[in-house]
Amino acid sequence: MSVPLLSGKVFLLVTGASQGIGKQITESFATLLGNGSVVLLIARNKNALKETAQKLPKSLSVHTASMDLSVATADELKGPVLLLADVVCKALGSESATQFEKAVIVHNAGSLGDVSKPANDMKDFEIWRNYYNLNVFSPAILNGVFMELFNKETKVTRLVVNITSLCGIQPCKSLAYYCTGKAAREMFFKVFAIENPQVNVLNYSPGPVETDMQEVLRNNLGDADGKKTFNDIKASGSVLTTEQTINRLMEILKLQNYKSGDHVDYYDKQDLKQ
Numbered sequence: 001m002s003v004p005l006l007s008g009k010v011f012l013l014v015t016g017a018s019q020g021i022g023k024q025i026t027e028s029f030a031t032l033l034g035n036g037s038v039v040l041l042i043a044r045n046k047n048a049l050k051e052t053a054q055k056l057p058k059s060l061s062v063h064t065a066s067m068d069l070s071v072a073t074a075d076e077l078k079g080p081v082l083l084l085a086d087v088v089c090k091a092l093g094s095e096s097a098t099q100f101e102k103a104v105i106v107h108n109a110g111s112l113g114d115v116s117k118p119a120n121d122m123k124d125f126e127i128w129r130n131y132y133n134l135n136v137f138s139p140a141i142l143n144g145v146f147m148e149l150f151n152k153e154t155k156v157t158r159l160v161v162n163i164t165s166l167c168g169i170q171p172c173k174s175l176a177y178y179c180t181g182k183a184a185r186e187m188f189f190k191v192f193a194i195e196n197p198q199v200n201v202l203n204y205s206p207g208p209v210e211t212d213m214q215e216v217l218r219n220n221l222g223d224a225d226g227k228k229t230f231n232d233i234k235a236s237g238s239v240l241t242t243e244q245t246i247n248r249l250m251e252i253l254k255l256q257n258y259k260s261g262d263h264v265d266y267y268d269k270q271d272l273k274q
């Protein structure tokens with residue numbers, strides 16, 4: 001498959017690239033990137049990041065940064081902003097941002113939070129803050145840092161993919177952290193899209209995908225009906241592989257039948273030209 005937005009000399013940043021959907025995004029996108037492209041992979045698990053990196057074509061310059069994106073300093077998140085800027089700059093090395101044809105950032109890292117409790121039992125500020133630090137604040141801040149490096153003066157074609165969820169637009173019992181986090185994160189990227197019409201922004205909802213996250217939902221979801229639904233999806237063989245959903249993402253990026261900022265789901269077949 002050829003995807004114009006992922007061809008040529010690209011700077012690609014993927015968060016949560018150590019496993020699951022992020023690992024697949026990295027491996028699949030990497031096959032499309034031109035010689036001299038730079039790939040930066042972020043997650044906490046250093047060894048797993050290295051494993052992802054080792055699978056990529058040798059024609060790419062691959063960098064990994066082991067980082068806990070949920071950690072905020074007392075100094076109102078300034079620490080992580082500087083840290084992220086430093087990581088991106090190191091990956092760029094001596095190259096200037098203008099040497100790239102495309103700059104692509106995939107905000108994939110995410111967590112479910114505690115899925116055992118109903119909304120009314122979520123009464124701890126610290127837990128809410130930690131959840132939002134990773135799932136809402138870190139993509140917003142990382143995106144800002146990325147756009148500072150690849151600003152409109154650089155004339156680099158920019159693509160932002162936010163990995164969202166059906167839970168961002170549909171409430172699910174026992175998933176108040178996850179649903180509110182996905183909704184807030186998606187709206188951030190919708191606002192960003194209308195403020196930056198020259199940037200291509202996609203909120204991609206990957207469907208139910210066989211990863212650690214799905215397993216947690218099947219085993220630990222507090223709401224019994226929801227837990228049964230996730231187990232039924234698995235039993236019926238409807239859970240998607242990471243490859244299936246990322247092939248679909250690449251098809252959506254290729255066809256460009258969405259408006260910047262749109263929420264596009266794996267199952268939104270009507271959005272695609274045949």
Ligand SMILES: NC(=O)c1ccc[n+]([C@@H]2O[C@H](COP(=O)([O-])OP(=O)(O)OC[C@H]3O[C@@H](n4cnc5c(N)ncnc54)[C@H](OP(=O)(O)O)[C@@H]3O)[C@@H](O)[C@H]2O)c1
Nearest residue numbers: 016018019020021043044045068069109110208209211213
């Ligand atoms: N699986 C599904 O059915 C499904 C459906 C809809 C949307 N999604 C979304 O898809 C994205 C990927 O999820 P997944 O299913 O692939 O889950 P996963 O296997 O649990 O992967 C989550 C990724 O996020 C990273 N991450 C988690 N906490 C982090 C932190 N504090 N700092 C840095 N990185 C962190 C993890 O890396 P480390 O542990 O190495 O840090 C891992 O690479 C998420 O945004 C999720 O909400 C998934």
